[in-house]
Amino acid sequence: MERTGFGIDIGGSGMKAAIVDLESGALIADRYRINTPQPATPEAMATVVTELVDHFEWQGPVGIALPSVVRHGVVHSAANIDASWIDVDAAALFGSVLGAPPHVLNDADAAGLAEMSFGAGRGRNGVVLVLTFGTGIGSGLFINGRLVPNTELGHLEYHGDSIEKWAAASAKQREKLSWRKWAERVNVYLEIVDKLFSPDLVIMGGGASKSSEKWLSRIESRCEIAIAEFANSAGIIGAAMAAQSSDIAR
Numbered sequence: 722m723e724r725t726g727f728g729i730d731i732g733g734s735g736m737k738a739a740i741v742d743l744e745s746g747a748l749i750a751d752r753y754r755i756n757t758p759q760p761a762t763p764e765a766m767a768t769v770v771t772e773l774v775d776h777f778e779w780q781g782p783v784g785i786a787l788p789s790v791v792r793h794g795v796v797h798s799a800a801n802i803d804a805s806w807i808d809v810d811a812a813a814l815f816g817s818v819l820g821a822p823p824h825v826l827n828d829a830d831a832a833g834l835a836e837m838s839f840g841a842g843r844g845r846n847g848v849v850l851v852l853t854f855g856t857g858i859g860s861g862l863f864i865n866g867r868l869v870p871n872t873e874l875g876h877l878e879y880h881g882d883s884i885e886k887w888a889a890a891s892a893k894q895r896e897k898l899s900w901r902k903w904a905e906r907v908n909v910y911l912e913i914v915d916k917l918f919s920p921d922l923v924i925m926g927g928g929a930s931k932s933s934e935k936w937l938s939r940i941e942s943r944c945e946i947a948i949a950e951f952a953n954s955a956g957i958i959g960a961a962m963a964a965q966s967s968d969i970a971r
């Protein structure tokens with residue numbers, strides 16, 4: 722791996738980028754954010770991708786995290802981004818504006834890579850599940866440190882809908898839930914994922930991990946729980962790692 726990498730994390734409201742020190746996972750200088758264009762069409766977002774790269778005058782491999790199922794560069798789902806993304810070859814589209822195809826991967830998988838290498842999952846073997854609680858619920862599943870991509874455990878069905886609609890951090894905001902009420906929902910969710918995967922460790926990440934003092938004491942689970950160390954930067958760090966690793970499936 723090169724010493725530095727470049728990662729972009731694309732979300733429903735913002736597109737964030739930074740140069741990353743690949744030996745420590747630290748961001749080199751502040752990350753730069755541009756609002757996600759509305760409508761968030763692939764072409765409009767490709768333009769913002771070039772603006773982010775140009776801002777840092779970055780030359781080299783680029784990693785891009787998207788809130789979607791991404792297989793071999795192609796987007797296969799669009800829960801919280803424009804539906805026109807479905808079936809788009811994102812690696813080819815971004816490659817056409819960047820000059821070379823970036824490594825495109827799911828945002829929670831990217832966050833998981835960062836936590837497993839440099840954060841709360843460092844050195845952990847067995848089954849480790851990284852969950853991100855934000856607009857949706859993202860999941861990155863690791864078996865002995867290797868990523869099983871695109872698990873999409875925010876879309877487990879609960880009362881006829883994706884459970885993320887009920888238990889993501891956005892549900893707390895939307896329904897004005899207390900931390901106690903929201904934590905109760907997270908506990909239900911953790912019980913379901915525990916039944917399915919019996920994880921050795923669950924790492925709780927995403928925006929909600931920044932205020933873990935408000936809810937962690939209310940979490941009841943048979944699983945060992947840890948709080949993510951990189952919160953909202955994890956997607957950028959993992960994307961930068963993926964761009965320069967031959968070990969992560971494209």
Ligand code: BGC
Nearest residue numbers: 788789790800829857858859
């Ligand atoms: C998407 C996932 C994403 C998660 C977190 C879900 O709605 O389906 O692909 O990882 O949100 O952004």
